[in-house]
Amino acid sequence: MARDLDLALKNAPLRAPAPLFDRPRPARGVFTSQSGFLRALGVLAVLLLAVLPFLDASRYTMSIATSALIYVMLCMGLNVVVGYAGLLDLGYIAFFAVGAYVSGIFTTVLGFPMWLALPATIVACIVAGVIIGGPTLRLRSDYLAIVTLGFGEIIRITANNLEITGGPSGIHGIPSWDFGGWSFDDGFAIGGLEFPGYVVFYYFVATVVVVVGVIGAGRLAKGKLGRAWKAVRDDEDAAEAMGINTYVAKISAYIIGAVWAGMAGQLMSTHLSAISPNSFQFLYSALILMAVVLGGMGSTPGVIIGALFVSLAPELLRDFAEWRYLIFGILLVVVMLFRPAGLWPATAVLPWLKRTRPQPPPFTSAVGAIDQGVPDVEPSVMESVDGLPATDAEEGRQA
Amino acid sequence: MTALEVQDVDVYYGRVHALRRLSFTVGEGEIVCLLGNNGAGKSTTMNLLSGLVRPKAGSVRWNGTDLATAKPWNIVSSGLIHVPEGRRIFSTMTVHENLLLGGYSVRDKRRIDERIAHVYELMPRLAERRRQQGGTLSGGEQQMVAIGRALIGGPRLLLLDEPSMGLAPLVVKQVMEVVSAVNAQGTTVLLVEQNARAALKIAHRAYVIETGAVTLSGSANELARDPRVVEAYLGA
């Protein structure tokens, strides 16, 4: 056993003396541990997704559910870039566009089946991630923001002007996933239950891809790479001093974010069957960022909630017609005022675990309290911390 | 005469109870020193006096005014000046601009200029570096700026939070001399120091704070001989 563990630490000449005492194994139960509870919640969510079509299989419900899933995927990707690695990205929608266009072009212009477009999408997104990541490595905070914004616009305008991307009207007639002669569009029926194409797509593609995407991003964040991202976010110099190549860490965050967004883009192009440059405007980059921040940067449940909020709120507000963006705007401000660290912050502790788990420290960095005295935060559902030192892309650091 | 009176103050950071019914006084013209372990609440006390944190209970009065509710900027312009822990130099501003800011609440331009000139005389290193960005100074140089900056405001009550941190031995001595000179000119001083030996040398009285409450108090000489203080803060 010990030998196995030794193997895991390659050529580390200096090893810690054995621990002086063994810590108790952390609790794993559903109600006795944070991770157990989250896992249970996740299983519940997946179950809910699976039964949804049996509750309401109307086109509308399926359509907004699929869009919401795609948003979740997108937001998980942006969360890697902004939430974990702390790189403010205002042009994230560009990767989404790359994914959508690459799969659109592959299927309509080149005539490949959709599943073959997947590797192409991934490769294209990796390339895009490197291209965008490269020049931004040395930039900090808001300079980074403008460069990413610029890239987003460049991609959109280019798509608008090129022949192969269909110009301003974009690409239409993008097929669904098909294998040999059978396509998801055909749908099927089992035991008298009819599954039309859009339900099948929702089930087998959107749900599976997104669930895998969410779990994958969560796992990456917990491992060595995730620790490197968070270290870079908190303090770049200290991260370097820990042996983390911050450039590699940042580029890898961009690449992963890009691939996630690209896959979301592919789902979107299949789901809509038509894409046009209009759907990749700056506004959408802002909306996704909003979802991530609103939900809680770096927090998987938070980001999912944020994604659902941002994608579903305009739909749920449909009945207010012209008022809906006004209401949406006010709602945003109000939510942020009441939960500045997001709806479900990464540092949240379940209320009944508060006694056993440490509470994160209040905000102490330089942008800190001005004439506010001591915050008297009464926890609502979850104990949240009003603002750790900027979790975001900024330096938050004093010389 | 008591200048500053802190009585039964409670301060919380969220759930952390940082000060627990803390009481102490500082007399007009005194140097009073606060000793205590890390996390005892010394800096919190300083922030309380300069209005950066608010007490949940208790009263803080300085020359009859209530510091518990006053705005920090009004506190400063009434002559209570706080040299904070960690120096808080304005990093992209030059040394000179940092000093000018120290005189923000002094209306008389000529007076500011005079005082700055004297600070340069006092700490020639700063004069050498007057155009250098504050953030690029060495740790000790920054500490000098922080102290100089406070002097330019013309303090009546000077709060110093670990002024000797990161300073070379020679400079520590100088700083302590400056402090007692400032005091000799009539400024009341409240001093927080880890370098207890140096601090007790210039202080008139001292308090020991542990976990947010005063556990010992007395004249500096008394405390310097108290075995508990010797053991914890001075070393044999």
Place this chain on the structure above:
Amino acid sequence: MSAVLEVRDLRLQFGGVKAVDGLSFDVREGEILAVIGPNGAGKTSAFNCISGFYLPTSGSVVFDGKRIVREVPKPWHALRLVHLLQSFGFYRVLPSRVTKWGMARTFQNLRLFRELSVLENVKTAMHANLREGFWSTLVHTPGYRRAEEACVREARGWLDFVGFQDDEDLYVGQLPYGEQRRVEIARALATSPKLLLLDEPAAGLNHNEKQSLMALIRRIRDLGVAVVLIEHDMGMVMELAERIVVLNYGKEIADGTPAEIKADPLVIEAYLGVDDDAEPIDATRLRTGTVSAEAIADVLGATAGAAASDGKDGGVR
């Protein structure tokens, strides 16, 4: 004993300021070396060059037989391109690389990851030595689980080693300053160094805490790690260090054993001052040459009546 670190004629200039001006010294395996000097003497700057954070103007640094800085031809220094290139690790080795080779450091101002817990802070330091690939993380292979387990064990080992006894799940911001210092050292050790650079580790610690810090540094040395220490606390330096290098204005003015340094008149004049520990300071008896009572009186001339004459009503509005 051979040298782990060789610094030769190191120079670092910021505009007109010569922060480091021709520094040369060696660090031998497993020794404790102290670097002292007045404020602004260039101690931290030298550390920054050695650990790869700054590109020195000239000079060479060899660590464990590997060159850490390469000379950039002088005239090129002004070029933007050189600036760009060096930030990507041309002409110098990036700090992450230096760390991987076995040099660890702490910072003068604490630089812990504030949003990570104590344990995570230490785990992060194992980055370079941990076998954990992208796919194994995604799939949670047994190899990945083992690596994570080893990582936790090792991190706990170091926390125990530095004497950290509090809850490892606490966020570092919740710890008292002294404990944070310990965590920072544990974190540096977790990178598995041959050489450890400590920049003023005792600043802000009280007497007791300094004592235990000294014990810790000795234990680190006993593991076979060479330690270079910047410190202003002479008691600690004299007791701990086997050798002392003294800097002033970026230049080395002395190098020797504690006893030699203590007696060196140059060091006394520049740094230590006369040891008048015994006599209490008396405000009426100022005479250190640099500070004159008159100067102070001048500064504060206005202060006595200050508040009133500054056009303030003296009270708080």
Place this chain on the structure above:
Amino acid sequence: GGGDEGGEDGPITLGMLAPFSGSESAFGAYMQNGAQLAIDELNADGGVLGRDLELVVEDDACDATTAVAGANKLVTDGVHASVGGYCSGATLPTLPIFDEAGIPMIIPAANSNELVQGLPGVFLINGTGTQQAAAAVQYAEKIGATTVAAIDDATSYSADLAASFVEQAGEAGLDVAFEATVTPGENDYSAVATQLASEQPDLVYWTGYYQEGGLIVRQATDAGYDGTFLVGDGSVDAKFAEIAGPGYTDNVVATFTQTPDMIEGADDWIASYTELAGEAPGPYSTQSYDAVRVVAQAIEDAGSTETDDVIAAIEALDGFDTFAGPLTFTDDHTLSGGGFVIVGIDPESGAFVLEDDLQG
């Protein structure tokens, strides 16, 4: 088809997707009110097949995603026909949705050539870009222009129209001086204004919307351009003259399908519209009005709301009376003639009035 999920007895519902938010949001209300007016009139006459008509409006924000959700909502709500579609880009992805659900679409405004895909249920009531461009070229030749230029705003409809225009002008032997693109939503178009002033084409065709159109006319005139300024149907709005400012619209003409005031009895129509909406009709109020009437007529003719019957009935319409003249659909479900005329700006009111019916 899903077209009759609404049951056989309840009201016949018509869905309309139009922009009510975003940069195109001004047009949603014009379309909604036009359609509502038609429905009110029809219901007052006893409805269709004895059933009332009902309008269901959804916002498409001129955005594909929102439009798809909206279309799915309409399908789920069981509308019997769609009478919406303003932005081609947002309308395109809704075509397969309505098609699959068996819901016929009468598209009142969107007119990109991309919409003509041969889907059975899709009908374009507005002339296509090709037809409109033909009218523009015809007019250019008529006034004896030899050099022309085209400016678009990089949106689907506009770029499409400009491209058609340039192509047809080339075929007609006109000299195309340049083709420029501007970014909508900005204020400063001095780049194209300068270009116009220096190249001085006899006629320039602006294919975007009225706000930018007004600004460009003004800036180009100031810069010294004095040729004919022809604009597409997206620019036909009384606001055009207001934005350009008095004295700047003398050389402005537009290609457009007929407007209410060009038709007899239109005064009454304008009056009842104004009463309903609280403001004067705008672009595509009439087309939306007509779209509803076309659907109503077809259902009446078909005697049911069955998809195939209704589509057949629409195809069978011959000379149905609309604002744009008698309507008959071609095989690819576009207007037979396009019905484009040239309108000019009345210096008094700033409204567009008939200038040339291109018949002579």
Place this chain on the structure above:
Amino acid sequence: MMQLIWNGLIVGSFYALVALGYSMVYGIIKLLNFAHGDLYMLGAFVGFFTLNAFGISNETSIPLLVVILLLSMVTTGLIGVGIERIAYRPLRKSPRLAVLITAIGVSFTLEYGVRQIFGPNPEAFPIRLESTGFDFAGMRITASQLVLVVIAAALMLVLAHIVERTREGRAMRAIALDPQGAQLMGVNVNRVIATVFFIGSALAGAAGVMAGAYYGSIDFLMGFIIGLKAFTAAVIGGIGNLYGAMLGGLLLGLLESFGAAWFGGEWRDVFSFAFLILFLTFKPTGLLGARVVERM
């Protein structure tokens, strides 16, 4: 050629005016105020509303314009202060991105609030500047352009002087670096921040009215693009630096003017963004941005 330069400078002046306020606000609370462009829009609508209330239309009087300009500046200035008070101040100690999102929320609120009041259609601005021009050195210049450039330049110089040289300016910069530290110097942080919002918003309002009078049309989304452009300009110049914002605005105007001429209008923004990215790669803190040196 000369004409391209002149066109670029005119557009650049508008960008610079808006960028100036943007940069000031950023400079003090490190907030990318996405609602800033909407204050520009608001300024135009305040002018429009007032003039309409008095039944004025198609007016060309310059004094009237100045009156309206001042009125709009005061109104938008106060609105800016109000926004800061309600939406930003409570979040001063929150993560910066939280405030950024709030700013986007405010932006939505302002845009669609105005839309609910004035409707979605563009409106013609009731005052028009005379646009007769003269030719000079190969450029066609109008009097109103000259007025515009002069007003913009004057405003910018005054402001930059205040921030760089005066006591209040120093206080502003100090707050930007360390608000708590600034308080310890006796700076009334709330007052100074409110002042900055007032000035920044008033400038945006002024630019809005000037744009209305110069171009002639206003609509509820008119602030969006210029907001983005101003952000870009502020960053090119080195965000937080006022001379930088000014230069950045002019540079962006020129880039766009030449980009449109060389590559066509459809590639203009690609050109200017590509230039920007390349530029920042070599100079990561913009034209005049301060290099923040971090001590280890």
